[in-house]
Amino acid sequence: MQPDPGAHKKRTDRFRRFAEVDCLIILDESNIRYLTGFTGSDGAFLVGADWMTLLVDGRYVTQAGLETRNLEIIEFKNRAETIAAIFQERGARFIGFEPAAVSYGEYLRLCDSLPQATLRPLSGRLDFLRAVKDAEEVGEIKKAIRVAEKALTDVMSLIKPGIMEAELAVELEYRMRCGGAERMSFETIVATGPDAALPHATPGRRRVALGDFLLIDYGAVVNGYHSDETRTFCVGRASERQQEAYRLVLEAHDRTLGAIRAGVSCGEIDRIARSFLAEKGMARYFSHGTGHGVGLEIHEAPRLAAGKADVLEAGMVVTVEPGVYFPGEWGIRIEDMALVESDGCEILTVPAADLLEL
Numbered sequence: 100m101q102p103d104p105g106a107h108k109k110r111t112d113r114f115r116r117f118a119e120v121d122c123l124i125i126l127d128e129s130n131i132r133y134l135t136g137f138t139g140s141d142g143a144f145l146v147g148a149d150w151m152t153l154l155v156d157g158r159y160v161t162q163a164g165l166e167t168r169n170l171e172i173i174e175f176k177n178r179a180e181t182i183a184a185i186f187q188e189r190g191a192r193f194i195g196f197e198p199a200a201v202s203y204g205e206y207l208r209l210c211d212s213l214p215q216a217t218l219r220p221l222s223g224r225l226d227f228l229r230a231v232k233d234a235e236e237v238g239e240i241k242k243a244i245r246v247a248e249k250a251l252t253d254v255m256s257l258i259k260p261g262i263m264e265a266e267l268a269v270e271l272e273y274r275m276r277c278g279g280a281e282r283m284s285f286e287t288i289v290a291t292g293p294d295a296a297l298p299h300a301t302p303g304r305r306r307v308a309l310g311d312f313l314l315i316d317y318g319a320v321v322n323g324y325h326s327d328e329t330r331t332f333c334v335g336r337a338s339e340r341q342q343e344a345y346r347l348v349l350e351a352h353d354r355t356l357g358a359i360r361a362g363v364s365c366g367e368i369d370r371i372a373r374s375f376l377a378e379k380g381m382a383r384y385f386s387h388g389t390g391h392g393v394g395l396e397i398h399e400a401p402r403l404a405a406g407k408a409d410v411l412e413a414g415m416v417v418t419v420e421p422g423v424y425f426p427g428e429w430g431i432r433i434e435d436m437a438l439v440e441s442d443g444c445e446i447l448t449v450p451a452a453d454l455l456e457l
Contacts (some may be wrong), residue, residue: 105277106233108169109135113145113228118221120195122147124182124209127200131396132323133229136166136296143182147189178344179205188378195221226400230392231414237447240393240416243280244436244448245318257455258322260309260334264289267315267367277317284325284397285316289290289450295331295430298387298422309335312429313457318397325397327418328448329434333456344381344423345431345454351375352422352433353450355389358418359437359444365407372421373405384423391415414448415439428431 111134114123121133125131125144131153133136139159145152151170155163156178163172175181186194194213196206200219210218219392222228232240253274257267268289275283291301291307295314307313331348333341355372374384388404393416401409403417417439422432433451437444 106235107135107167110228111151114225115146115148117225117228120187120193120219122186122191122194122221123221124194124196124201127190127197129198129399130229131202133386133395134200135170137163138166138323139163141178141447143178147180147191150189152185154185157306158198177440179212183209186213186216191216191256194218197221197225202274204217206391224428226398227409228427229394230400231393232413232416232438236324236394237320237416238415240436241328241444241447243284243319243321243326243378243445244328245326246278246280246321247284247317249278249282250319251315251330255457258332258334261306262307264291264302265304265306266293271315273316275317276321278311279321279424280309280319281322282320284327288314288316288329290314290430291334291429292429296424296426296428298424298430298432307334308310310338311335312337312341312431314430314432316432318432323395325366326448327397327434327436329422329432330430330451331422331433331454333454335456337454337456340452342427347376347379347381348421349453350449352419354418354444355421356435356437356444356450358441359411359412359419361411361439363411365401365403365409365411366405368403368407368419369407369412369420376421376423381423384425386424387420387422390418390420390434411439413439413441415442 123146126344131144143154151168153172154175160174194216254270268287288300291313292311293306294300295312311334313332318326351372358371372389390403392399394403418434418436424430436447
């Protein structure tokens, strides 16, 4: 993605207004990328009232110059010492920082080096500053989705009795990389038979057998943005019990997607999926939240889970992924991605449909 200094400045101004401090230290890699365009793995973004400075080590000086615009770039040897020196020089008094991104040791070093300043941890609401996506971000997410879905289509012919979970996972990841993914969104989940009853199963040497449910949870990263989708198939003919369980999960999924719109609370979205499955006697088999935000990270705000009072806003991109898991037997999860709109949502993935028997 080419640098967009206008978009990055608007984002930084929002961070400034939110923080209500003189200066900011941004250390989280995703936040640095969001605010500056810099994609390196080590850096610090310092923000004052009328200045912005990106600190990088020697590996990234050239890269930072290519990826960013309209900010000062300084090479550091010791990050904490350089941060302190810049803030001392510029008379910073109240400095906000991301508590999850600063180690306790680095915090103590900064406090010792900046006796004239007060360091203030920023509120957890900072997470929501990336939650609403602009059109460019939505476009990158759509690219990631298309890469991932094309790869799954390409491996469908390989799904036969006898193939190992790990083989199928490798083939799927290979095709995503060949299709343009810079990496996987997460370790691909391919789980068959009893393994499918593990929500975060690791692909292993179990081989697909006739009558198995096969659960595939996968995603691609394109230009830093993630996709996330889960499909459950039956290899061979599904039993009546399998068909009914799949139908109920799909209905929970469809009802939930139908309720997504700006102004609805995240807890209410979760309640719709959870209460429907509970009515069908499956409450104890649905063991995770209904969904989450997706963007520069695979899990980001908002979280669609019980009791969450946060309200959906137009521009948020979320997953909807109800599932049921019967230990020792099989599991079902159906997951799609949606863009929240003022009066509904746009389903970004190709929507899940009736159970496919392979």
